[in-house]
Amino acid sequence: MNRIPTLAAGHAAVDFYQGAVPALVPFLVAQRGYGYVAASGIVLAATLSSSIVQPLFGVLTDRWRMPWLIPVSTVLAGAGVAAGGLSGSYALTWLAVALSGLGVAAYHPESARLARIASAGGHVRMSWFSLGGTLGFACAPVLVTPLLAVGGLEASPFLVVPAVAGALATLPAVRALTGGTRAAKAAPVARGRDDWAAFARLTLVIVFRSVVYVGLSAFVALLMGGGAAGAVALFVLFAGGAVGTVLGGRLAARYGRVRTMRMAYVLAVPAVAGVVLVPGPAAYVFVAASSIALYTPFSLHVTLGQDMLPNRVGTAGGVTLGLAVSVGGLASPLVGAVAEASSLRTALACLIVFPVLAWLLARTIKEPEPLPAAEPA
Template sequence: MNGVNRIPLLAAGHATVDFYQGAVPALVPFLVADRGYGYVAASGIVLAATLLSSIVQPVFGVLTDRWRMPWLIPLSMLLSGAGVAAGGVTDSYVLTWLAVALSGLGVAAYHPESARLARIASEGSHVRMSWFSLGGTLGFASAPVLVTPLLSVWGLGASPLLALPAVLGAVLTLPAIRALGGQGSRSRAAAPVAGSDDWPAFTRLSMVIVFRSVVYVGLSAFVALFMGGGAAGAVALFVLFAGGAVGTVLGGRLAARWGRVRTMRLAYALAVPAVAGVVLVPGPAAYAFIAASSIALYAPFSLHVTLGQDFLPTRVGTASGVTVGLAVSVGGLASPLVGAVAEAASLRTALACLIVFPVLAWLLSRALKEPAAAA
């Protein structure tokens, strides 16, 4: 099994883990309806999925720079599934919060090591790396499609069934993990690292990802409620997540032709009117802007990963932990603020505040240049 053939298996594992990131926003409308949570309480559940992940993500990145830990990948999948499965059946808000936080811990443990193995398997191809990222996006997209019908029919008591994808994903990816774990060991021992770490550029890139994360997590947490909840909300989430699949593949192909930094700047420039349309355009037409927002925000997603790894060539695990995990999950820390604005003013006003973040991402991306080694 060569690197190209391992990418689909790694993408399947990525889909499994990110399914649970998408499952948390899909759970929120049911928690609001069944338990009477307000906007702040609901956004706190989203925060639970990202807070612990944000804290421990750099730790896992540093660990994977020092030691190869392929066994961490299936274990993290199981933790992610167990947390979401328990979150729907706990009796109190605190226990629900802790269960969802456990899922976030699994997500944090997964990304640095999996991104390192995906880099080996992709053999430097931006398009192949985009397919790995696509797996995570499809996992996001499938969450409302599976979670909403399941809980609509059987209620939150059916949440334990949501652990099944984790078990399936862990079993499915084991062959690729075993093969690449050994290959990664040989390549590290034999191949010297080219280039030096560019921390200023990596810091700017991380801030770009944080700004992107704030707007995307804010949309994923509240767009279902903004569109009316129920079936309309589930469709909004599906459009948001499925649009990301299109953007992920498109970003890899555009980067192969135009370069990563240029593609990233264009994507964030287009994200500004797209996010504004979600908030300002009424009726069914808003779904088109939801899709456009997702495509624009996800086009640079896999490019962030490879850019970060090229900015820190001697610390690939750390770069992966930040670009795939920490900088992404930090956006969830802002979700309670979005909820507070929604309660103080309106949900439309809260989402309107998100428009500024793709502007900031675009402005900061203009200070980035393609890494010298890659160029």
């Protein structure tokens, strides 16, 4: 039985809380009087705890199989955000949001391993698993904002509902894929040589991609004029990501992962340039094209990393899904500084160089031998 839809639903439930934190911030500012520094600190708590800690969970899941982390971490991610809306103390709010990020970090390495088993090595199925996370992140503002607009921060306990639903939904798939407690606790068997040099290059490719996408998501609404025009730009950006995630799996099945990755970054260069240089409504077309191009290799990064580190699948998932993806957020303040010193359009023009760098580095990466579809018990 195909377990990918169930795992994708769980992935959506967890990544929902990555998008929920930015949606929570305006209400913290309005009801508690947080300034920009305090508000950015809340977002930083979620980002740092979910990205930096994630490879550590990858190392742990490489040594011990911990499928119980999947439902537990899902609930933890939801409980942290729900508690963050209730706590009146800034310190407690910061800790609650950091706890949510910890849940997100704990979820991804083990879930990526199980998704690889469930997908039987298929790129299309793996792209559907990645799509779940993309949709969860994109749906968060749509659900969180109306709820808190009506009920205020006092309604934040309801935000734990997606986490509980996601945890319950994934339990049957987790039990089926782990084959029972004995198999779940078994240590992995060595299966080839880990190519750390290739994995390091792939990690840099993901970082370059992250800088571009995070920069666009942070400032494209302002570039388009804010208000309704900015909201449409963000919707187009998120929707394009969903399309690109599925498209990447299908193209990889036909042309190969590395070739698809290279083509995507080549197309991202004129697409990002169009966002910056083309005025008026036509810019929306380039926003969509940029998002599709940047998300086409998203799920392929995960499987490439796992194949490059066949004995460190959890570590590969932790880096490709967590650390390298989130590092781009650290570059956003630099983009903002350039915008203040010159203009927003000039600052975003600097992003054009990063898909070029990603393409050049991707040319040095070769297609690794794929891992077996399932791990030996």
